[in-house]
Amino acid sequence: MPVLNNVQAVNYALMQEMERDPSVVVFGEDAGYEGGVFRATVDLQEKFGVERCFDTPISESGIVGAAVGMAINGLKPVVELQFCGFTYPAFNQIISHVSRMRNRSRGRFTLPMVIRFPSGGGIRALEHHSESPEVLFAHIPGLKIVMPSTPYDTKGLLTAAIRDPDPVIFMEPKRIYRAFKQEVPEEDYVIEIGKANVVKEGEDLTIVTWGAMVKDTLKAVEEANKKGIFPEVIDLRTIAPLDREAIIQSVKKTGRILVVQEAVKSFGVASEIIALVNEKAFLHLEAPPARVAAPDIIVPLPRGEQYYMPNPDMIYEKILEVVNFLT
Amino acid sequence: MPVLNNVQAVNYALMQEMERDPSVVVFGEDAGYEGGVFRATVDLQEKFGVERCFDTPISESGIVGAAVGMAINGLKPVVELQFCGFTYPAFNQIISHVSRMRNRSRGRFTLPMVIRFPSGGGIRALEHHSESPEVLFAHIPGLKIVMPSTPYDTKGLLTAAIRDPDPVIFMEPKRIYRAFKQEVPEEDYVIEIGKANVVKEGEDLTIVTWGAMVKDTLKAVEEANKKGIFPEVIDLRTIAPLDREAIIQSVKKTGRILVVQEAVKSFGVASEIIALVNEKAFLHLEAPPARVAAPDIIVPLPRGEQYYMPNPDMIYEKILEVVNFLT
Amino acid sequence: MLVDQYSPFEGKMLQILDKDGNVLDESLVPQIPDEDLVKLMKTMLYTRTADRKALMYQRQGRMLTYAPNEGQEACQVGSAYALAKKDWMAPAFRELGAWLQRGVDLKTIFLYWYGNEMGSKVADDIRILPVSIPISSQCLHAVGLAMAARKRGLDEVSIAYFGDGGTSEGDFHEALNLAGVYKAATVFFCQNNQWSISVPKHFQTASETFAQKAYAYGFKGIKVDGNDILAVYVATKEAVERGRKGEGPTLIEGYTYRLGPHTTSDDPTRYREEQEVDEWREKDPIKRFRIYLERRGLWSDEMEKQFVQEADEEVERAFKEVEQSGNTQFDDIFKYQYEKMTPLLEEQYAEYKAFFQERGML
Amino acid sequence: MLVDQYSPFEGKMLQILDKDGNVLDESLVPQIPDEDLVKLMKTMLYTRTADRKALMYQRQGRMLTYAPNEGQEACQVGSAYALAKKDWMAPAFRELGAWLQRGVDLKTIFLYWYGNEMGSKVADDIRILPVSIPISSQCLHAVGLAMAARKRGLDEVSIAYFGDGGTSEGDFHEALNLAGVYKAATVFFCQNNQWSISVPKHFQTASETFAQKAYAYGFKGIKVDGNDILAVYVATKEAVERGRKGEGPTLIEGYTYRLGPHTTSDDPTRYREEQEVDEWREKDPIKRFRIYLERRGLWSDEMEKQFVQEADEEVERAFKEVEQSGNTQFDDIFKYQYEKMTPLLEEQYAEYKAFFQERGML
Numbered sequence A, B: 001m002p003v004l005n006n007v008q009a010v011n012y013a014l015m016q017e018m019e020r021d022p023s024v025v026v027f028g029e030d031a032g033y034e035g036g037v038f039r040a041t042v043d044l045q046e047k048f049g050v051e052r053c054f055d056t057p058i059s060e061s062g063i064v065g066a067a068v069g070m071a072i073n074g075l076k077p078v079v080e081l082q083f084c085g086f087t088y089p090a091f092n093q094i095i096s097h098v099s100r101m102r103n104r105s106r107g108r109f110t111l112p113m114v115i116r117f118p119s120g121g122g123i124r125a126l127e128h129h130s131e132s133p134e135v136l137f138a139h140i141p142g143l144k145i146v147m148p149s150t151p152y153d154t155k156g157l158l159t160a161a162i163r164d165p166d167p168v169i170f171m172e173p174k175r176i177y178r179a180f181k182q183e184v185p186e187e188d189y190v191i192e193i194g195k196a197n198v199v200k201e202g203e204d205l206t207i208v209t210w211g212a213m214v215k216d217t218l219k220a221v222e223e224a225n226k227k228g229i230f231p232e233v234i235d236l237r238t239i240a241p242l243d244r245e246a247i248i249q250s251v252k253k254t255g256r257i258l259v260v261q262e263a264v265k266s267f268g269v270a271s272e273i274i275a276l277v278n279e280k281a282f283l284h285l286e287a288p289p290a291r292v293a294a295p296d297i298i299v300p301l302p303r304g305e306q307y308y309m310p311n312p313d314m315i316y317e318k319i320l321e322v323v324n325f326l327t
Numbered sequence C, D: 001m002l003v004d005q006y007s008p009f010e011g012k013m014l015q016i017l018d019k020d021g022n023v024l025d026e027s028l029v030p031q032i033p034d035e036d037l038v039k040l041m042k043t044m045l046y047t048r049t050a051d052r053k054a055l056m057y058q059r060q061g062r063m064l065t066y067a068p069n070e071g072q073e074a075c076q077v078g079s080a081y082a083l084a085k086k087d088w089m090a091p092a093f094r095e096l097g098a099w100l101q102r103g104v105d106l107k108t109i110f111l112y113w114y115g116n117e118m119g120s121k122v123a124d125d126i127r128i129l130p131v132s133i134p135i136s137s138q139c140l141h142a143v144g145l146a147m148a149a150r151k152r153g154l155d156e157v158s159i160a161y162f163g164d165g166g167t168s169e170g171d172f173h174e175a176l177n178l179a180g181v182y183k184a185a186t187v188f189f190c191q192n193n194q195w196s197i198s199v200p201k202h203f204q205t206a207s208e209t210f211a212q213k214a215y216a217y218g219f220k221g222i223k224v225d226g227n228d229i230l231a232v233y234v235a236t237k238e239a240v241e242r243g244r245k246g247e248g249p250t251l252i253e254g255y256t257y258r259l260g261p262h263t264t265s266d267d268p269t270r271y272r273e274e275q276e277v278d279e280w281r282e283k284d285p286i287k288r289f290r291i292y293l294e295r296r297g298l299w300s301d302e303m304e305k306q307f308v309q310e311a312d313e314e315v316e317r318a319f320k321e322v323e324q325s326g327n328t329q330f331d332d333i334f335k336y337q338y339e340k341m342t343p344l345l346e347e348q349y350a351e352y353k354a355f356f357q358e359r360g361m362l
Ligand SMILES: Cc1ncc(C[n+]2csc(CCOP(=O)(O)OP(=O)(O)O)c2C)c(N)n1
Pocket: B029, B058, B060, B082, B086, B089, C094, C133, C134, C135, C162, C163, C164, C165, C166, C167, C193, C195, C196, C197, C258, C262
């Protein structure tokens, strides 16, 4: 079994899907000849030719808008936007068309397409390279939002995204692109979109998180374990549609919930999860649902980023706070 | 005192501010000669000349991006985007620049500018003319988001927005543009941005809402009153920064909260309010915080819109549910 | 090639029929079978009939917002006629003539303007995208359609319609630029109808012509008299053929005029002179084609009278059907968000259904 | 006017000095005081020195991501020299030469690349906007700056820098279009350095030149040898003067080359041939200006040696200061979100401050 890091798993999934399905095409800025600034699409052009993996001009709206047309005309475009902060020029196409074409045409025109991009901070990069905009997509009906946290998940989820009959926003936490490796099965497998993963069972508290924060959360949980606290950790994998069942069941068991997100705190994904738990498991709650998130400020340039990024220590503190809360 | 409807109040505020401050300029698609498709900028070009109130090409990113430059160079641009659904092409300028220039330049370049647009549904319009995208802006640090619900508030809040040293997104609920009239003082007054308005005091339940939903909520509340239920109704006026104090104090008093929003339910402003209440007033809660919102679907074309828009009847039902909940 | 002979930089505009139906240059007259010439006339007339009645229904409060077409029939019918069945059309929102020429039935079109998404579910064998409201966003879809065809070894061409105002948007630019780079077989058809709601074209761009904008993208543009159906057809045909042969995109500026209001919500008397409208009425695309056909013995007052009467009745029938059965089905607003409803949507669907059923609203 | 004499459609490029420093056309040589000529040389050399050292610091792990400038000094220094103090500059992210010519001190610039927003807080009397990362988004700001000046009765001109790749974005288009419509006094300076990261310019656009894109917006464009500081200066000067007189915008394509990597994260050997780089090294902008100045008796090996040594030391000093005091102050990340912190921010500020203080991190 190949041992891969996250970005290699992206590449591996693309490679296998392009092999399996000739209608899959991959393109984006620098995604062709060079294989992407993170090397996620490396070797694809050489292997599948310039018609199936190619460079584009710097025009994010153009990339997404052209993909819409291609998807209507029989292809399965998997487009790369170079960084999370450069998705905004494509928002009109994404919100006004990608999410809507099926509904608008009452099922005649559907868009089996994927929009991939590296997301999140923590790589000491320039401005606009560290955003966590997932909630902006999650609020839009008609989209699915996926964020993997391991190489195994990356392959399974990206494969599922490419095969999905509907458009999928596939966010890749760039901070962990090369953070660790894992055995990734060669064979074909998919991880169902819309299903969360209980990465650690526990009784004392439910922690819901996703993407790069899973790793940080597990670190904090290890510390908590040492104190005899055993949180259940749910890796969302899919942000929209939310796996409501998984969250609610866990909270019904533990009575407490903490949501850990990398994005700024207010109006984020964590808020929705808390609202949901209120609606569905209010009487089970033994402590106020809590959040660990970034403060509501613009991501600082790297010399200030350490003050901004949620870290295991903060998560650990919040775990204690939630677990020790007495009603 | 002039008696004005909401859109006239917009016009009145613009007129007075342009008179008061020669650096205020107003522009947008059809905002000049014709005075805007909703007539919000009518007479301004005639009164202040084509240099201060003018038409633009159809380029939302251009309008907002140019306003950034103008604000840096001594003007106070108040730009009109024609409809809520046409703000998306300007998202990159709004998120990457409007919200960030002050922070990026550590206070050297600031953007005293306003981005106005008609928002929300209920006018039987074409696609993209009925969106409620407030949460997409609210999640972005550096922006302020305002939505008035009456002519009096419109004038006071728009005046405050124009004078604000920071960029303000000013969303005008188009459904109530001409729904009713009110006396609006001629003299200069501002309503503080960031402060909510308790439009109706009550004991049994806190209802938080904003924009066009205030009216619908009050209708539902009237019905509830007949049953001896007396909700407190808070009109947010400002969505970001949220008036947390007002919300929390009220919930501490009533023990129950219902948030009414026109936008689709998931990942919306209501979620944040509920998360906030959980963090700040959990022990005061006597019932699960609840939401009335649109379902998580794309706004239907007019012949389906009646199934989509939250209505007084739904609010009324939810009031009963929340008030009758026994822990 | 015409695109070479009619350089927009030299102020040239391709015209075959003048406003009085005279042929300006016989050598340019295309070989169109008589039968088709008559059909084109009928489609233009049918378009105008349907358009006027739509406006009337709207004024009667029976139809919702509608974007009138009057004056632009030649641009639309002529260009759509140049397409093969396999080709793709990406319209904006004012393309009634193009939709009809493409073969979409009026009932479907009316259903859309009546406010029901089912009106965008066109028959499977007709290659037209739904109405695209966000200005010029559809230009990119057209490029993608053509790129996909090429990649799949198909010689399908796409056409995108947009207005003079549409050229100001970033998406217009990105579409033309991509099409240039990939030599996409896309015809960009700009209906320069002189106005974008209340804004005249010289406030949209300082460019002398819209056609010349093509040169920024490494391909050619041509300005045609958009009220001359023969000129429109000939220019589009050449563009389609060039696209089909792999010679890339073309930009066509159809110089025309919107005789009616922008939409039924608009009052054009606020921003333009009656006189301008009158001048353009003189250049009516139907009028000149009528004279041309009459001179060729293909058309007569009588034929027209009879056809218009039939059309009138047909349009009436179509609209009445829409009025009777055009309401949106409750289920439909939930059913097409995704291929399969998510659990959340299932729940909301059930909740809402119960709510409306209890109230006798379903 | 030069913009008329050098039509991009005729394949013309303005050049005054050839790659070996020979004057091609004496009549074009601008009247620049000797003292300024020497200063321009020094600024180019200083730029290169600082640039190379920045790269080195980054390789040593002392500096963060940096976007090298080498090869583009003439484009930047020459164009910036054409501006008056009252004019505005809207740079992209590769404009070290322009920043220095503008008078920004190197320490501030280094502070930015070191990863501290204080590096974008330029002295109040220098009119340059912060680095703009989203491609071509700054072009619109430049238009707004010029429009505001006009409205306020000031004759300030603005200049926007962007790359060959920058012309593909919608914002580029909207900026040029707006500038055309409003006759904004904006100089659009496209540094065509042949590459956008790994993508060569012919994958950005099918347009023969970038300069000709101006004609889509009703104004003029000119292609200049971007490695010839005299040509760059002359073209920019003319554009600035025309802007100042109310004659509207100009697009300048500076034909140049990025000799280094795209940024320090980039490995250009993956996508381009060494030979191409070598050829362009021959056309080095500093080399040819050196010869020119030497021939005019204004420059010598000795002067250069001495200047470079001083520059070297100065750059070193600047960077070391940044290293010593360049860390972001905790307070600063909260302080500039709004003029006044919101209650929520106050609360978060206090919370975070306590958290980091408890851990001895503040
Ligand atoms: C992105 C976007 N911005 C604004 C609008 C509002 N709008 C609808 S039609 C129109 C004018 C279009 O003018 P033009 O492109 O010339 O087409 P025409 O209406 O003349 O057919 C505008 C501004 C829109 N639909 N989409």
